[in-house]
Amino acid sequence: MMASLPFRQQEFQEEQMTQTYLTDVVRNAVGTECSRTVSYPIEASAIRRWALAVYWPEPAPQVFMDAEYAPEDFDPFAWGPASYESLLEGDDGSVVVRHGINERALGFPEWKFRAGLNGGMNCTYGVRMHVGDVITDVKSVGEYTERQGRNGLMLITQSISTWTNQQGELVKRTVNAGIRY
Amino acid sequence: MTVKVGDELPTFTRETGFANWNRYAAVNDEFVPIHMDDAAGEAAGNGGAFGMGNLQWAYLHNMLRSWVGENGEILSIEVQFRSPNVKGQTVTAKGVVTAVDGDVISLDVWTEQQEGVKLAPGSAKVKLGK
Numbered sequence: 596m597m598a599s600l601p602f603r604q605q606e607f608q609e610e611q612m613t614q615t616y617l618t619d620v621v622r623n624a625v626g627t628e629c630s631r632t633v634s635y636p637i638e639a640s641a642i643r644r645w646a647l648a649v650y651w652p653e654p655a656p657q658v659f660m661d662a663e664y665a666p667e668d669f670d671p672f673a674w675g676p677a678s679y680e681s682l683l684e685g686d687d688g689s690v691v692v693r694h695g696i697n698e699r700a701l702g703f704p705e706w707k708f709r710a711g712l713n714g715g716m717n718c719t720y721g722v723r724m725h726v727g728d729v730i731t732d733v734k735s736v737g738e739y740t741e742r743q744g745r746n747g748l749m750l751i752t753q754s755i756s757t758w759t760n761q762q763g764e765l766v767k768r769t770v771n772a773g774i775r776y
Numbered sequence: 777m778t779v780k781v782g783d784e785l786p787t788f789t790r791e792t793g794f795a796n797w798n799r800y801a802a803v804n805d806e807f808v809p810i811h812m813d814d815a816a817g818e819a820a821g822n823g824g825a826f827g828m829g830n831l832q833w834a835y836l837h838n839m840l841r842s843w844v845g846e847n848g849e850i851l852s853i854e855v856q857f858r859s860p861n862v863k864g865q866t867v868t869a870k871g872v873v874t875a876v877d878g879d880v881i882s883l884d885v886w887t888e889q890q891e892g893v894k895l896a897p898g899s900a901k902v903k904l905g906k
Contacts, residue, residue, distance in 0.1 A: 641803075644802075644803050645803045645804075647799070648796075648799040648800050648802065648803045648804075649800065649803075649831065649834040649835070649837075649838060650838060651790075651795070651796060651799050652790075652795075656841075656842075658846055666834070666837060666841070667837055667841075667850055668830070668833055668834045668837045670804055673803065673804045673805045673806075674805050675805075710820075710821075712857070713829045713857050714856060714857065715829075715854065715855050715856035715857055715896075715898070716829075716833060716854065716855060717852075717853075717854035718852060718853055718854070719851070719852045720849070720850055720851060720852065772856075
């Protein structure tokens with residue numbers, strides 16, 4: 596019973612029961628485009644190195660050693676973009692967010708979490724990436740939800756990343772899920 | 777190739793540890809302490825350093841790519857990261873056909889460790905190469 600708990604513990608439990616992460620600012624941000632990142636032209640050596648790493652210790656398929664195209668999971672932004680631009684009003688883009696979105700620039704509350712987990716990914720593919728392609732990544736805010744778990748109230752977030760090539764063709768659309776508590 | 781529900785895909789298996797993870801960190805700039813340092817991994821509650829979810833993701837793609845062939849396509853894939861890939865595990869990517877709709881094949885896919893515990897379960901849609 597709540598009344599039988601020591602004062603500090605009771606206070607903590609009440610805080611846990613009433614707390615919510617989903618303020619109006621958070622709810623209204625869903626769908627907001629946050630940033631546009633442009634890659635350097637994809638190099639054949641980057642495709643080869645990627646393939647060697649993900650197939651190691653077996654050889655990578657010859658199609659990747661010949662760099663005819665890149666593996667679907669290849670990331671042309673891994674070692675830094677050619678340009679990064681924030682699409683948020685008042686944000687100078689000085690903080691480059693490679694994964695996820697810039698919650699501070701969106702004006703989200705400054706949450707304090709004990710832990711964060713990569714919840715998973717959902718990806719739909721379009722055209723392949725080839726040597727010389729320049730990929731543009733537009734990141735936007737997906738659904739934010741919360742759920743009570745054994746570690747307290749968990750915040751479950753989605754960031755959406757849409758990649759297109761220099762011809763405007765869709766390369767892939769990825770929804771990344773994060774879990775924090 | 778004739779495909780039917782219940783067909784199992786050829787698997788993709790790797791012994792995992794720092795040799796895999798360091799190579800992946802080098803290409804994906806993923807030098808995160810939990811993947812590089814046992815103390816950091818232990819502090820995160822995993823008993824030591826553990827592998828990247830993105831590398832599990834890559835292993836699933838390797839399995840699917842091999843099966844669909846060079847002219848095939850991975851249309852979509854989704855996974856959840858349920859359990860960490862810790863050092864010394866033998867990780868196997870597996871898949872089984874759940875539906876065939878024209879030339880689009882739906883699959884359950886997952887990675888599992890050597891005792892059969894699933895690390896990253898999910899699903900995918902593919903088209904086989906001609």
